[in-house]
Every structure is written in C-alpha cells, then in structure tokens.
Amino acid sequence: MNLLATITTELGAWGERPICSVWLTLFAPLVAALVITLFTQRWKWLSATLSIGAIVLGFALSLRLFIALAFHGQQHWPHTIQWLTVGNVRIEFGMTTDALSILMLLVVTGVGSAIHIYSLGYMKGDPGFSRFFACMSLFTFSMLGIVLANNFIQIFIFWELVGVSSYLLIGFWFEKPSAADAGKKAFLVNRIGDFGMMLGVLLLWSHTGTFNFAELPAKLAGIPAGTLTLIGALIFCGAVGKSAQFPLHVWLPDAMEGPTPVSALIHAATMVAAGVYMLCRVSFLILPSETALTLIAWIGGITAIMAATIAIAQNDIKRILAYSTLSQLGYMVMAVGLGGPTQAMFHLTTHAFFKALLFLGAGSVILALHHEQDIWKMGGLWKKTPVTFWTFLIGTLALAGVWPLAGFYSKDEILLMAMHKSTPLFVIGTATASLTAYYMGRECFVVFFGKPRDQHAYEHAHESPWVMTVPLILLAVFSIIAGWKGEVPHFLDPHAEVEHSNLGYALLLVPLAGFLVAAKIYWKPEPSDSPVKAALGKIWTLVENKYYFDELYLWIVKYVQGTIANACELFDRWILQRLGIGGLSVGTGLLGRTVRLLQTGSVSGYAFLVGLGVTVIIYYVVVK
Amino acid sequence: MITLNHYLVVSGLLFALGIAGIVMRRNALVIFMALEMNLNAANLALVAFSKFNRIVDGQVFVFFVIAIAAAEVAVGLAIIVALYRRKQTVSVDELTTMRL
Numbered sequence: 148m149n150l151l152a153t154i155t156t157e158l159g160a161w162g163e164r165p166i167c168s169v170w171l172t173l174f175a176p177l178v179a180a181l182v183i184t185l186f187t188q189r190w191k192w193l194s195a196t197l198s199i200g201a202i203v204l205g206f207a208l209s210l211r212l213f214i215a216l217a218f219h220g221q222q223h224w225p226h227t228i229q230w231l232t233v234g235n236v237r238i239e240f241g242m243t244t245d246a247l248s249i250l251m252l253l254v255v256t257g258v259g260s261a262i263h264i265y266s267l268g269y270m271k272g273d274p275g276f277s278r279f280f281a282c283m284s285l286f287t288f289s290m291l292g293i294v295l296a297n298n299f300i301q302i303f304i305f306w307e308l309v310g311v312s313s314y315l316l317i318g319f320w321f322e323k324p325s326a327a328d329a330g331k332k333a334f335l336v337n338r339i340g341d342f343g344m345m346l347g348v349l350l351l352w353s354h355t356g357t358f359n360f361a362e363l364p365a366k367l368a369g370i371p372a373g374t375l376t377l378i379g380a381l382i383f384c385g386a387v388g389k390s391a392q393f394p395l396h397v398w399l400p401d402a403m404e405g406p407t408p409v410s411a412l413i414h415a416a417t418m419v420a421a422g423v424y425m426l427c428r429v430s431f432l433i434l435p436s437e438t439a440l441t442l443i444a445w446i447g448g449i450t451a452i453m454a455a456t457i458a459i460a461q462n463d464i465k466r467i468l469a470y471s472t473l474s475q476l477g478y479m480v481m482a483v484g485l486g487g488p489t490q491a492m493f494h495l496t497t498h499a500f501f502k503a504l505l506f507l508g509a510g511s512v513i514l515a516l517h518h519e520q521d522i523w524k525m526g527g528l529w530k531k532t533p534v535t536f537w538t539f540l541i542g543t544l545a546l547a548g549v550w551p552l553a554g555f556y557s558k559d560e561i562l563l564m565a566m567h568k569s570t571p572l573f574v575i576g577t578a579t580a581s582l583t584a585y586y587m588g589r590e591c592f593v594v595f596f597g598k599p600r601d602q603h604a605y606e607h608a609h610e611s612p613w614v615m616t617v618p619l620i621l622l623a624v625f626s627i628i629a630g631w632k633g634e635v636p637h638f639l640d641p642h643a644e645v646e647h648s649n650l651g652y653a654l655l656l657v658p659l660a661g662f663l664v665a666a667k668i669y670w671k672p673e674p675s676d677s678p679v680k681a682a683l684g685k686i687w688t689l690v691e692n693k694y695y696f697d698e699l700y701l702w703i704v705k706y707v708q709g710t711i712a713n714a715c716e717l718f719d720r721w722i723l724q725r726l727g728i729g730g731l732s733v734g735t736g737l738l739g740r741t742v743r744l745l746q747t748g749s750v751s752g753y754a755f756l757v758g759l760g761v762t763v764i765i766y767y768v769v770v771k
Numbered sequence: 772m773i774t775l776n777h778y779l780v781v782s783g784l785l786f787a788l789g790i791a792g793i794v795m796r797r798n799a800l801v802i803f804m805a806l807e808m809n810l811n812a813a814n815l816a817l818v819a820f821s822k823f824n825r826i827v828d829g830q831v832f833v834f835f836v837i838a839i840a841a842a843e844v845a846v847g848l849a850i851i852v853a854l855y856r857r858k859q860t861v862s863v864d865e866l867t868t869m870r871l
Binding site for chain 2 (some may be wrong): 749750
C-alpha cells in the first residue's frame with residue numbers, strides 16, 4: 148500500500164513538470180509500435196488500443212501544454228541531452244517547446260487521433276491489422292520527433308524515419324505491385340530532396356559550428372550572402388521532397404496506393420506538413436536571403452497552379468484530393484517564400500483539419516462502395532451516406548475557401564500577402580483558388596449528386612460505422628472553427644498583425660465563381676467531362692496526363708541513367724576486367740614462365756649460383 | 772714465421788677447391804667429398820683463430836662440426852646409395868627429374 152502511494156506521488160510529481168509531458172508525448176507512440184511489433188501481433192484489438200492510446204495520450208498532454216502556454220504564459224522548457232561528442236562536433240537530443248512546436252504538436256496528435264480511431268473501422272478485417280497500427284505509431288513518433296527537434300541532426304534523423312515509415316505505409320498492401328512501386332517511388336524521390344538538405348546542413352555547420360536552432364541565428368552574421376542563399380536553397384530541397392513541391396511532386400499522387408487513413412495521415416498532419424514546418428522552424432535562415440525567398444515563393448506558386456490544373460481532369464476520388472494537397476502545399480511554401488512563415492503555419496493548421504476530413508470522407512465513400520475509387524462509378528450517394536456527405540461538403544467548402552470556414556481565413560492571409568509583395572504570384576494564387584473550388588465542386592457533384600451510375604454498387608452502399616463517422620464530425624467541427632478570426636497566427640506570434648481588409652471578402656467571389664462553373668457543368672443527373680474536354684482540347688489531354696512528368700522522368704532515367712550505366716558496364720568489362728584483373732593474371736603467368744627457366748635440374752648449376760650468391764654477399768658485407 | 776694469414780689463405784684455397792669440385796664434377800660421390808673439403812676448410816680457419824686468439828671456443832666448435840659432418844656423411848652416403856639403386860647412376864647430369 149505504501150509502495151503504491153509512493154508510485155502515485157512520484158508519477159504525479161513527474162507529470163507536473165511540463166517537459167516530462169513532452170518526452171512522454173514523443174516516446175509513447177514508439178513504445179506502442181515496439182510492443183505491437185514484438186508482442187501483440189496476434190491480438191488485433193489490443194494492438195489497436197495500444198496505438199490509439201499512445202496518440203490520444205499524446206493529444207491530451209499536448210492540450211495541457213497548449214493551455215499552459217496560451218493561458219498561463221508558461222513557456223520554453225528547454226530540455227537537452229548531450230548525445231554524442233566527436234571531436235568538436237556536439238550532437239544534442241533536445242526538445243523545443245515554443246508556440247510553433249506546441250501548435251504543430253496539437254495538429255499532429257489531434258488529427259492523428261481522429262485518423263487512428265477512424266482506422267479501426269476502415270482496416271477492420273485486414274490481415275495486417277496489427278502491423279498497420281504499428282506502422283501508424285512509428286509514423287506518428289517520427290513526425291513528433293521532427294516537430295520537437297531542437298537541432299538539425301535530430302530533425303534529419305526523424306526526417307529519414309518519416310521517409311521509412313511512409314515507405315512502410317504506402318506499400319502496406321505490398322502484395323499489390325502498384326503499391327510496392329509507389330512505396331519505393333516515394334522513398335527514392337524523397338531521398339533526392341533529403342540529399343540536398345543534408346548538404347545544406349553540413350554547409351551550415353562548416354560555417355557556424357553548431358546545429359542548434361537556438362544558437363544558430365546569432366552566428367549567421369559572419370556567413371557571406373551567397374553562401375547563405377545556397378544553404379537556404381539546399382535546405383529547401385529537403386522541403387521540396389517531403390512537401391512534394393515541383394519538381395519532386397511525383398511521389399505524392401502515387402502514394403494514394405496506401406490505405407485511405409494513411410493518405411489522410413500523410414496528406415494532412417504528417418509527412419507533407421513536415422517540409423513546411425521545417426521551413427517555418429528555420430525561417431531565420433531563409434528570410435535574410437532575397438534570392439532564396441524568391442526561389443521558394445515561385446516553386447510554391449508553380450506547384451499550386453500546376454497541381455490545381457491537373458486535378459480538374461482526374462477520375463480517382465483520392466487522386467483529386469492528392470493534387471489538391473499538392474496545390475495547397477504550394478500555397479504554404481509560397482507563403483514562406485513571401486516572408487510569412489506564420490501565415491504558412493496558419494494554412495497548414497487549417498488545411499490539416501479539412502484535408503484529413505476530406506480523405507476520411509473519401510475513405511468512407513470507398514468503403515461504402517466496396518473499394519470503388521472511380522468517381523464516374525459513383526453518384527447520388529448523398530441519400531445513402533448522409534453523414535459522410537455533409538462532412539465532405541463542409542471539407543470541400545473549407546478547402547475552397549468559403550467564408551466563414553477555416554480555409555477562407557488562412558488562404559486569405561496568404562493571398563493578401565501575395566498582393567502586397569508580388570503581383571504575378573497573387574494572380575497565380577487567385578487562379579489556383581478558383582480552380583480549387585472548381586475541381587472540388589466537380590468531385591462533390593459527381594460523387595454525391597446525379598443519378599447513381601452503378602446501380603448494383605449504389606444499392607449495396609451503406610453509411611460507415613460510428614468509429615468512422617465520429618472522427619468525421621469532429622474534424623468537420625474543427626474545419627469550421629480552426630480559422631476563426633486568425634487566432635492561430637496570433638498564438639504563434641503575439642505581435643502578428645492580422646489584416647482585416649474588405650478585399651478579403653471580395654476574394655470570396657473567386658472560389659464562388661469556380662464553384663458555380665462546376666455546378667453549371669456537373670450538377671446534372673448525368674454529368675460528364677465532355678463539355679470541358681471539348682472546350683479545352685489539347686490542354687485537357689495535357690493535364691489529364693499530369694503534364695507528362697512521370698513519362699519525362701522515366702525517359703530521363705531510361706536514357707541518362709541508362710547511358711551512365713552502360714558506360715560503367717563498359718568500363719567494368721574492358722578496363723577493370725580485361726586490363727586490371729586480366730592484366731594481373733596474364734602478367735603473373737608470364738613472370739612464372741620466365742622464372743621457371745631457372746629451374747634447370749642441374750645440381751652443379753644450383754651450387755654455382757649459391758656460391759656466386761654467397762660470394763657477392765660476402766663481398767658486400769666485408770669489402771663495402 | 773707462420774702467421775694467422777698463412778692459415779687463412781690455406782683455408783680459403785681449400786674452400787675454393789671444394790666449391791670448384793662441387794660445381795665442376797658430375798659424380799655425386801665426388802661432389803660429396805668436395806663438400807667435406809669445404810667443411811674442413813672451415814675447421815682449419817676455426818682452429819687457426821682459436822690458436823692465435825687464445826680462445827678454446829673455436830676448437831670446441833670444430834669438434835661439433837666433425838661430429839655433425841660424420842652424421843651428415845652417413846645420411847648423404849645413404850641417399851647416394853639409394854639413388855644408385857633406383858637410377859643405376861650417380862651422375863648428377865642424369866638426375867634431373869625435379870626439372871619441369
């Protein structure tokens with residue numbers, strides 16, 4: 148009894164200290180992943196409980212940290228463990244707990260919790276049920292590691308862990324070749340970006356001698372402007388890979404091969420958010436360099452408009468959402484490039500809610516139709532799956548940026564910033580906004596309205612169980628309120644001026660126009676793409692084929708990499724094998740044959756040589 | 772007066788004679804005898820050093836050389852006899868099976 152009391156007091160005291168909550172939040176998912184992998188594979192529900200428990204615990208603790216920070220003004224519990232010291236390289240393992248981290252922590256664990264619970268319903272009956280939850284926990288752990296990292300080495304380690312766990316999850320149904328390929332593609336494309344990031348981190352270290360985010364800003368003064376730009380651009384490479392920006396965006400749509408909750412997790416709260424979050428975390432590196440900022444802003448802008456145009460011609464319910472994610476990530480990156488990391492984080496937060504909502508809604512539709520993903524085989528579903536429909540509609544409107552939903556506020560901030568700083572980017576942003584409304588309207592009308600096109604599937608369609616609809620409703624609520632009056636940017640930066648201009652409300656017309664056009668074309672009993680196809684002609688073919696990026700990359704790999712491989716093969720065969728190895732062997736043979744001539748078999752000859760040798764040795768030893 | 776050098780010159784001549792015998796003769800038995808001559812040349816030098824430097828060690832060493840030479844002769848002659856039985860010759864020119 149005494150012991151129990153002691154343990155309780157100890158635990159209580161331990162929980163009192165906020166930093167312990169941070170460590171617990173980070174490591175609970177890892178422990179869950181390990182326990183599931185090692186011990187509880189067979190007990191499916193126990194595995195799921197562990198995994199969900201870990202992330203819900205994380206959410207509760209994050210909420211407490213958030214309250215402590217937002218209402219009691221407690222802040223900054225720096226906590227660092229000296230990890231490795233090699234020569235003059237110090238590597239730490241530490242926790243950052245400023246407003247940025249805590250906000251991201253809330254998003255990751257909050258949206259993550261909803262997705263984990265939803266997975267209970269979606270993955271029911273899958274033979275890899277336990278494995279799925281183990282991977283999800285590992286993914287959560289990796290993402291939380293990025294969020295909490297206080298130095299570049301730590302962020303890079305977790306960065307790669309996110310890569311690995313995304314590989315595991317995208318290729319979750321690895322018996323399907325397309326899924327296995329998609330996993331590989333995601334991993335390899337990410338590696339390209341990560342390599343750039345690693346170079347950037349090393350370059351930065353060679354100039355400053357530290358990896359720590361807190362120490363870095365003070366040491367930047369001595370770096371020449373050109374080098375700083377290069378560092379910024381290289382580190383941005385990492386974000387280009389993870390946040391799927393042009394030209395490394397090709398992995399994200401293919402990542403749809405994973406189970407739908409995975410898509411939701413990758414697209415909303417983790418992985419792709421990591422790139423933008425990292426840029427915001429190290430914004431002190433990027434902001435001084437005008438060139439790097441311009442590069443980032445334009446990459447973001449190009450990604451936004453490119454993905455939005457591709458999305459109008461896709462037929463897979465999840466692929467449309469994937470391209471909309473690309474497009475919204477483009478917005479966020481553009482915001483960073485325009486010098487507004489706070490606005491980027493604001494959009495990231497709101498986007499996390501409605502994008503998770505949309506993916507989970509799409510998953511619910513897919514499950515209702517027994518794994519049908521083609522929007523042209525759906526239709527009229529709003530009566531059959533009312534909860535899914537209404538929540539999906541809220542998500543669509545939030546994504547399109549309709550007042551007063553979350554997307555309106557965050558997108559508005561970015562567009563206003565673009566208007567002040569760069570007119571071409573403002574035009575791109577506005578065009579993207581209307582396209583977003585258009586293609587989301589198309590998806591919504593085709594899937595939920597009109598006549599059911601597959602009568603058999605329609606009759607068997609059913610609303611999802613409550614474990615799936617409750618997360619949908621919760622996410623819908625947050626999609627409505629998350630943007631309210633710009634509270635999020637205010638939390639991140641108390642001095643941030645949230646602009647309230649009438650122009651913001653004028654911008655409301657932009658998505659509305661897109662939405663109306665979509666309604667005009669697709670809100671019919673028998674909608675079809677043919678009017679748009681006829682109007683756009685060749686452009687339609689171009690966007691339908693995603694601007695032939697995959698083909699281009701395939702071509703590059705085939706010819707460039709193929710040529711290099713052939714040259715290497717020739718070098719190996721002719722230079723290494725024939726000249727190197729072959730030369731050695733022939734030379735040794737010749738030498739042996741020559742030396743063999745000395746073996747005469749004549750004893751007196753040997754004796755003569757021995758005598759001669761001894762004489763020579765004696766001559767040298769004695770006379771010289 | 773006979774000096775150390777006289778002895779050493781005789782010893783050297785004997786040794787050279789032995790080497791010449793080994794190199795030039797064809798009969799294994801004769802080569803063997805020439806080899807013995809080399810040993811004795813060395814013995815002479817050792818005894819001479821021992822005498823002139825007044826250290827007995829050299830003479831003790833010579834006893835060892837003689838004893839080992841005796842053993843070696845036994846083995847060597849046995850080999851030659853065995854060779855003769857096998858090949859019906861002791862001419863080293865004909866004993867060239869080690870050659871490729």
